[in-house]
Amino acid sequence: MTKLYFVRHGLTANNALHAFNGSYSNHGLLPEGQQQASELGRFLQEVHFEKTYVSPQKRAIETAQYILKENQFSVNRLIEEEKLKEINFGYWDGVSIDSKEGHPQLRNLRHHPEQYDPSEFQGESYPSLIQRGTSFIQQLDYTTDANYLIVSHGVTLTTLLQTLKGKTIAQVREDGLLDNTSLSILETNNGKSFQEKCWNYIAY
Template identity: 45%
Template structure:
């Protein structure tokens, strides 16, 4: 059985400013985002991972570094970087303030089956889930009895997780948004198509308030 630990990156400046932060833009971790990552690392410090798979965006890679600095089982650990784990691309909307009254923004959050980013050159939900799922399936096959740590992004993770556990496309955003550095654990038995959820959006380990 492969056990996946999915972790969203720490809070960033663009998160704080409520701006679109997709696959073609980056923003530094805030001090609270760094602290969140350190606390997540301490929480996972006694968990031995067979591989760590990280998005190639800086906010995810920085989060991974803070988490792994706290881990007690780094000797021989393999860290992989995957473009396929980058956040969904928002096209011309990258970096602009989120308009919650916009129809496509509402679809993205509530009805991803209706989301159509054509007018602003964004990436489709199907593309996002397809590319990320391929990576997860390969990791499940390569590490059939392993612990796999995934560090990526909010929209990618919630849609991927809901897809992996078998929800229909209209419900791929249920339970979102995931909290920054939240931990969701899924299990996959013998590389089966369906995954089982063991823990969802866990931030019980966090002791830092948003105002800190």
């Protein structure tokens, strides 16, 4: 049985400012985010991770580093994976979310993913996000019992995990967005069907 430990990164300045925090934004963690990651690391300190995959964005890398610093086992190097980057918000990246209230595509982003069309601001669609996320999952090795730590981002992980659980595009946001430094665990025997063991758990 392979266990996938999915973690959303810790708190950043864009999160605190309620701004779009997409694939172009590259802030590190705020002190609060560092503390969150350390506390999650202590919660996971007895889990031996075969490999650690991270988005190449600074906030994800730092989150993984703080988690592994607390781990009792030998720390594997971080494997940076472009497919784990946050959704691309295009020209909206870094912009105040409140400034877009009332825009139909903000409503679709949150509540109607199947209708979300970010072409106006050169963003990334949900089908594109799902394609790159699932292609990452398909490249993992499921032939041995292993624990993989996967550190990524809110929209990317929420969309990917819901898809792996069999949800349609229209359903991927129905449970809301994963929280900062939350832990979600899926199990699989073959990399094709997944069982949820933990969803959006907060250790702090």
